[in-house]
Amino acid sequence: MSAGFASLEGVAITGLGVVTAAGCGRDTLAAALVAGVPLARPVDRSAGWHRPGGSHCAATVDPKSLQPWLSPMAARRMSPPSRFAVVALRRALEDAGLDAATLRAGQAARPTAVFAATACGPSSYTERILEQIQEEGPEAVSPSLFTESVANAPAAQIALACGALGPNVTITQREVGPLLALRRGALEIAEGRAEQVLVAVVEELTPMEHSVFDRFGCLADAPRPFDRHRRGYLAAEGAAVLLLEREDVARARGASIKAWVRAALAAFDPAASLSDYSRDPTPLAAALARGLERAGVEVATVDRIVSGASGMPTGDRLEGLVLRRVWGSATPSGTLPPILAPKGVVGEGGGGHLAAALLAAEGYPFGPTAGFATMDPELMITPHDGGSLPPARRLLVSALAVGGAAAWVVLEKGEG
């Protein structure tokens, strides 16, 4: 292994919990992905600093959708992203055929690690503290708001909810964070430091944040991943929690293995600017090709790509060119396998992308790529049109971030 790539054996994904604008649980997300329509809801434009004529929508979570899994008493002690994370945890354990009490009871012998990802953390609590400082003075700051304003609050609440005593790590690497968290979690198992790991992705979107992204010109109410006329992404919030288990542990308890984590790569392009993606795909294409080779994954054996394309003009361009380069060099025809671009539905942020990747590995059907109408002649990519696809055996999940970071994970079909 070298240059940011890890080949993995025996790392099973056995549970998924998800909170998105579609609702709580895998079935609500699966239905949304089949529909292929952006999960856009109106945002409160009076509460931020929106530009005239800017974005009006985001894929926000309906707080009422959390109530069946989180009592009001428990919720009042948590920031919104912590609530998303704990509900996603409960749904993930349910999906895995486990409960928090069982997990808690096994901690002495088998401490569970938590690897979480978030880009901005609990933003609404941060904003409320700033408001308190400004409006009422620093002595008015609420201690409970401050406690829950730290980026690792959701990961800590996950640990509290199930008694997880293993490492508790929150990774903050923007769009790439979710795959880095999955990578770290899988490595924790593959390298013998843990038997069970919870991987969490969580994000909150406030009107103020939405307005700032809008001012930066990043947003579109109707995103068009890979489309020639793409203008921006649909901002999103929510959470996804995956339970990872060592193969023998999963088998011993008769768990349904939904997918395998086969390899995980991380790289960086220092030529990227602080606030944008790199123009040149060469370094990341080289990193991906080298990493797949060293992990023993032949490019031609990847039969599905779950792209991180969101509709961002420069981000989708870079990702498309990276994929083109890698497949162009490694396969005789240069033909890319079917490409899914779920961020057209679930938006950017909140774990919908990672959850959709797992559903793809499980063979769930996907509808047409939201917003795609015209091929970009520079990319020559036509993402999935909603037609029937054979089940994928090996999937490449891709994510690139503003500022230079990149990560890819290879998933393989499970046995569930």
Added chain:
Amino acid sequence: MNVSAVITGLGSVCAWGWGVEALWRGLETGETRIGEARRFNVEGQRTRVVAEVPKPPRAVVDAHSRHHREWCRLSRADRYGVAAAVEAWGDSPWGAGLGLPTAEEGPEIGVFFGGSTAGMAEAERFYARVTGRTAGPPKLNLLTSFQLNGPGDAVARRLGAMGPVETVSSACASGGLAIGAALEALRRGEVSVAVAGGADSLTRLTYSGFNALRAVDAAPCRPFRADREGLSLGEGAGVVVLETPEHARRRGARVLAAVVGTGASCDAHHMTAPHPEGLGAAAAIRRALADAGIAPTAVRFINAHGTGTPLNDASETAALVAVFGDRAGALPVTSTKGSVGHLLGSSGALEAVATVLCLHHGQVHATPGGGTVDPALPVAPVLGAALPLAASSDPGAARGSESGSEPGSETEWIALSTSFAFGGSNAAVVFRGPSHPAGER
């Protein structure tokens, strides 16, 4: 025993100044750099003290702004991180002497950073404007480097890293966890060189928040003292350059010390309060020692989390007693936070630099602050003046060789650094360094 990583470069920015020399000169004095806040108005706060980084020397600004056009767009925390990383990386007295990498070398370099504030100080200015509290139009450029990955990404771009770049934001354990991630990446052969560290800047939000929690001492913090009343906030950055031993040997690098093991855990007990018996902290320390293949008896001194809050110091002491037994009462313990304040997410990174400096100079720096040691805490903080390691008499101490560490370890000392965070996240790092003062080599 797991493979270690050698440290070939150090960099720091803190209240003592810009650069490792400034840090060590300050630590040697045994005094504190915590003082009256000047950066922002503390009117209405319960307390008024912080440890602020002084303005950078002209030479630092010139060097960075001349060579890198991004400098003017970076947040304060980004600049701390970049300055410390460039010092650790380059041809400075404490640098690793590595030039900018070629296209072939770039993928062999990773960056692992920890932090908790990033561009929050700049975001506060933006927020004040956007809500009309201060005059002037909101400027989006104040938010360009707002996100938590800002410092680590800035370091990676500046140094030309093309391997994994990962930012950890697990509150005050972030720096220690980042060093752990770097060690793992080196061990698995993902990278040959890892830049590990953290950077944070003072913000009104954290200052007000910790005051709201009644966790800040009105006086400069007094770790382990009977009358301690809380922490003092600081800012800055700490960076270590880690390499595989083979890589360092191949290029004839000067080795300052080694990271031989790391461990992490979670209390799963409370969002802010540590476990009263220090169970999570003890688990992290035990895992770090096991990872290093080193017995507790080999540890020569501890750079403690040592915040000076009543709860932390009691919980940490309980953890040390759980791991080291009766020997905890004789084991030299210091708290760098007493000197430069609590750097939050980057504290573990700066304390790693301080720990290596202690090993390098053969002495444990003192923990500033007056008052007597809390009799309820059976630990032995170094007080007043630095403690020469060669002269320290710890009857329970054993050299590394007795614990089965690598050959030649009878001439080496082992040190432990701990970091504990909101949410119960704990990290511990074990260092190994030569057991003779730098002047004797």
